[in-house]
Each structure stands twice: as C-alpha cells, then as structure tokens.
Amino acid sequence: MYYSSILADVIKVADEASERVLHIYESDFKVSYKEDESPLTAADVASHEVIVKGLRNISRDIPILSEEGADIPWDERRHWSRFWLVDPVDGTKEFTQRTGEFTVNIGLIEDGEPVLGVVIVPALKEAFWGVKGQGAHRRDRSGRVHELRVAESRSTRRVVASKNHLNAETKAFIEQLGEHELIQAGSSLKFCRIAEGRADIYPRLGPTSEWDTAAAHAVLSAAGGKVHTLDGKLLRYGKENLLNPHFVAEGG
Numbered sequence: 001m002y003y004s005s006i007l008a009d010v011i012k013v014a015d016e017a018s019e020r021v022l023h024i025y026e027s028d029f030k031v032s033y034k035e036d037e038s039p040l041t042a043a044d045v046a047s048h049e050v051i052v053k054g055l056r057n058i059s060r061d062i063p064i065l066s067e068e069g070a071d072i073p074w075d076e077r078r079h080w081s082r083f084w085l086v087d088p089v090d091g092t093k094e095f096t097q098r099t100g101e102f103t104v105n106i107g108l109i110e111d112g113e114p115v116l117g118v119v120i121v122p123a124l125k126e127a128f129w130g131v132k133g134q135g136a137h138r139r140d141r142s143g144r145v146h147e148l149r150v151a152e153s154r155s156t157r158r159v160v161a162s163k164n165h166l167n168a169e170t171k172a173f174i175e176q177l178g179e180h181e182l183i184q185a186g187s188s189l190k191f192c193r194i195a196e197g198r199a200d201i202y203p204r205l206g207p208t209s210e211w212d213t214a215a216a217h218a219v220l221s222a223a224g225g226k227v228h229t230l231d232g233k234l235l236r237y238g239k240e241n242l243l244n245p246h247f248v249a250e251g252g
Contacts, residue, residue, distance in 0.1 A: 003108065003116045003131045006058055010106055011129060013054030014118045017047040018104045021089055022122040031096050039092045044068055047088030047104055055084050055106070062108075067211045074240045082110045085214040085237060091187025100124055101186030107214030112236040117218025119188055128192045130222025136195055148223040150251030151197035158183055160190045160199035169205040169246075177201070191216030194251045195223035202249040205230075210242050217249070225251045 024043040032040050048068035055064055065072060066086035077083075084106065089095055091102035100123035108116040115132040128148070130136035136148040159174050160183045174180060183199050191213070193199040214237055217227050227235040227249045235247050 004134055007116065007118075007129065007131055007134075009058050010055075010108075010116065010118050011127065013051055013058070014104050014106050014120045015127070016054065017050040017088065018120040018122040020046040020050055021102075021104060025095060025098075025102075025123060039096055041089070041092065041095060043095065044089045044092065048086070051086050051088060051104075051106060055086075065211065067209065070209075070211070070242065077238070078240070080238060082108070083238070085109050085114075085211050087188070087211040087215070090212055091189070094186035099186055101189050103187045103189055103216075105188055105211070105215035107211075107216075107218050107237075109214060109237045112238050113234075114214045114218035114221065114237060117215035117222075119192055119216050119219055121189060121192075126192075128195065128216070128219045130195070130219035132218070132222060134222065136219050136223035138192070138196055146196075148195045148219070149197060150194060150220070150224045151200060153252045154200065155179065156181055157201050158199045160185050160193050160202045162186050162190065167206050170203055173203045173205055188212065188216035191220045191225075191227075191249055194225055194249060195220045197251070200251050203247075204244075204249070205246045208244045208247075210237050210239070210244060213244060213247075220249055220251075223251075225249065 021043040029041050048066050064084040087105040090105050095102040104120040106118045107114050117130050119128040125141040127139040138146050157180045159180050185193050190202045229245045229247050
C-alpha cells in the first residue's frame with residue numbers, strides 16, 4: 001500500500017525536525033507572538049523548514065499545508081484531494097513552559113480523512129505513528145516499537161485534558177460523563193494517550209485548527225479509536241475554514 005511504502009521516510013523527516021526542535025528547547029530560546037497573539041519560537045520555524053524540505057523529497061506532487069505556511073488561498077486548496085497537514089510544534093505553550101509535552105506532527109489527508117500520521121514527542125523521546133488499515137505503533141525511549149490498541153470500554157472513564165485549555169464548557173461535558181478520572185496531558189499527546197490505552201476520552205470544546213489534530217487523529221484511528229463532532233459526525237479535514245468544530249476523541 002502506498003501509505004506504508006512512505007511511512008519510514010515520513011518518520012525520518014519527523015525525527016530530523018524533532019532533533020532541531022529539541023536543540024532549541026534546550027537552549028536559551030526567545031518567544032515572539034503572531035498577530036493572533038499565539039506564541040512562536042525558532043523551533044516552530046526550524047521544524048517547518050525541515051519538514052517541508054523532507055516531504056517535498058518524498059513527493060513533489062502532494063501539496064503541504066503547515067501552520068507556519070497556512071496562507072494558501074481556498075481557491076487553490078479546494079482542489080486538493082490529498083495533502084500533507086503539518087504542525088511543526090504543537091503545544092507551543094508547553095514548549096515555552098518547559099513541560100516537555102509538545103509534539104512534532106505530520107499527517108496525510110486523503111478525501112478529508114487522515115490516513116497516515118506521525119507524532120514525535122522530542123523531550124520525552126517518544127514517537128507514535130499510524131496508517132489506515134495498517135495499525136498504530138509507539139517507539140519508546142529505548143527505541144523499542146510496540147503495537148498500539150485502544151483500551152476496552154470501562155465504567156470509570158479516564159478523561160485526558162490540558163491545563164491550558166480546560167474551559168467551563170469542557171468541564172461541564174466532563175461532569176456529565178459521571179464517574180471519571182482526570183488525566184493531564186498537553187498538545188496532540190492527548191490523542192496518543194488514548195491510542196496506547198492509557199486514557200479513554202478527550203473532549204475538546206474549544207478552538208483548534210486542522211493541523212493541531214490531523215496526525216494524532218490518524219494514529220488514534222489506526223489504533224481503533226475515533227474522533228467525532230458533538231453531533232456524531234466524523235471529524236473531517238480540508239475545509240475552507242481551517243478551524244475544527246468542537247469534537248470528542250475516544251477509544252473503545
């Protein structure tokens with residue numbers, strides 16, 4: 001299958017970007033701010049450059065949409081049936097706060113669906129990847145690779161959320177779940193914790209963009225999970241408006 005044939009190359013590109021990000025993370029980096037007041041560091045830019053160059057080497061024919069290069073007009077994007085969706089550093093707040101829970105993300109979208117995803121966690125030395133129909137895997141700190149599968153459903157649901165984004169609407173959603181355990185995690189790592197069976201559900205009732213979720217969505221789907229909007233529809237990509245609707249990611 002085409003996706004499997006390029007997976008190793010995509011992981012290599014993500015690893016190279018991760019090394020650049022980690023080097024900056026361990027330095028005395030500076031933080032600037034975009035027009036929307038979201039933080040930006042040299043790591044975002046460096047990772048973007050490595051990933052774009054690497055993906056173009058893999059295929060010149062697949063267009064790339066990255067958070068750091070998102071100003072591509074809809075008149076052009078609307079014709080894309082397949083494209084890369086990249087977040088060079090997801091969890092920039094976690095990066096600047098030095099929690100270690102930030103990620104490098106490369107997703108491949110086909111007809112609105114994430115079919116391949118690679119998520120690297122530079123500071124934790126973890127990697128996750130998933131391919132549609134081919135399963136999901138995690139590489140641990142020692143380099144060993146483990147197959148991932150979401151956990152079976154349970155009475156006490158383990159809810160994964162972020163300290164930075166736990167708004168009132170999300171708290172209300174969590175409370176209506178009944179008996180639950182709250183697990184903290186940052187960035188797209190929340191999807192990966194469900195994919196590896198360490199959490200059960202991630203409600204996101206706040207703003208995210210398509211690049212924030214695509215790669216980890218692919219990992220979770222390949223591990224047997226799903227991501228849906230509040231009205232039960234599958235979360236889709238390649239829209240004119242790059243903001244995601246509110247969604248829920250969950251395992252078994």
